[in-house]
Amino acid sequence: xxxxxxxxxxxxxxxxxxxxxxARRKVEELIRxxxxxxxGKTETEPGAKVYAGQIVSVxxxxxxxxxxxxxxLNKPRGFVCAVxxxxxxxxxxxxxxxxRGLGLFPVGRLDKESEGLLILTNDGAFAQxxxxxxxxxxxxxxxxxxxxxxxxxxxxxxxxxxxxxxWVAPVQVERAAERGEEWIRVTLREGRKRELRIxxxxxxxxxxxxxxxxxxxxxxxxxxxGEFQEMERAEMLRVAGFGENG
Numbered sequence: 001x002x003x004x005x006x007x008x009x010x011x012x013x014x015x016x017x018x019x020x021x022x023a024r025r026k027v028e029e030l031i032r033x034x035x036x037x038x039x040g041k042t043e044t045e046p047g048a049k050v051y052a053g054q055i056v057s058v059x060x061x062x063x064x065x066x067x068x069x070x071x072x073l074n075k076p077r078g079f080v081c082a083v084x085x086x087x088x089x090x091x092x093x094x095x096x097x098x099x100r101g102l103g104l105f106p107v108g109r110l111d112k113e114s115e116g117l118l119i120l121t122n123d124g125a126f127a128q129x130x131x132x133x134x135x136x137x138x139x140x141x142x143x144x145x146x147x148x149x150x151x152x153x154x155x156x157x158x159x160x161x162x163x164x165x166x167w168v169a170p171v172q173v174e175r176a177a178e179r180g181e182e183w184i185r186v187t188l189r190e191g192r193k194r195e196l197r198i199x200x201x202x203x204x205x206x207x208x209x210x211x212x213x214x215x216x217x218x219x220x221x222x223x224x225x226g227e228f229q230e231m232e233r234a235e236m237l238r239v240a241g242f243g244e245n246g
Contacts, residue, residue, distance in 0.1 A: 009049035017124020018065040020103025068123040070231040074223040081109040116212030140214035146206040161202040
């Protein structure tokens with residue numbers, strides 16, 4: 001059969017993401033490790049084509065695209081953003097047992113002591129779009145500091161700080177007076193590991209609480225700590241900048 005007769009092809013890395021095996025980095029690690037086969041033949045190139053009707057397997061077991069699911073979670077302190085962890089409770093443990101077989105994983109991360117809005121999904125392409133710096137999706141955080149900031153110190157925050165060898169600056173910094181005098185609200189375009197805690201330390205502050213309240217147009221709203229809400233696919237794709245067909 002010719003390639004034209006097989007119909008439209010998908011890249012192997014995207015196909016595996018659609019099977020709920022994780023975002024791009026994770027599925028590409030699976031591919032390069034030699035654990036993936038197309039029609040029984042081992043494939044180590046992420047860009048290899050998968051045509052309609054072909055069987056893709058992981059460690060000899062066939063995998064198929066799954067129904068894409070999306071959840072918003074108000075993450076409490078004390079949980080790690082991982083699918084599994086030897087030492088700590090994971091955010092997936094906050095969801096009911098009926099979600100265990102869906103292949104969900106967290107989109108991006110909040111560190112163990114941070115709280116707030118987190119997306120859980122099994123849509124790898126969506127996750128990659130959300131976390132890529134080019135997406136330009138703003139994330140809003142509210143921080144309780146160990147002391148009240150002066151106006152001059154708030155201006156210094158806007159200059160940014162060196163994080164992981166790169167100078168990064170927030171989109172906006174303002175007081176979150178409705179929470180209390182020690183609280184500020186920071187909007188970021190690109191999140192790096194412990195970025196806000198590093199930024200605070202560089203300006204002489206310690207972060208006592210850190211809560212993410214928004215991701216793009218998604219708001220934490222009335223979602224209480226530890227609660228979750230399933231979201232419609234169309235709405236989530238709009239947030240990520242996809243068309244409704246993904």
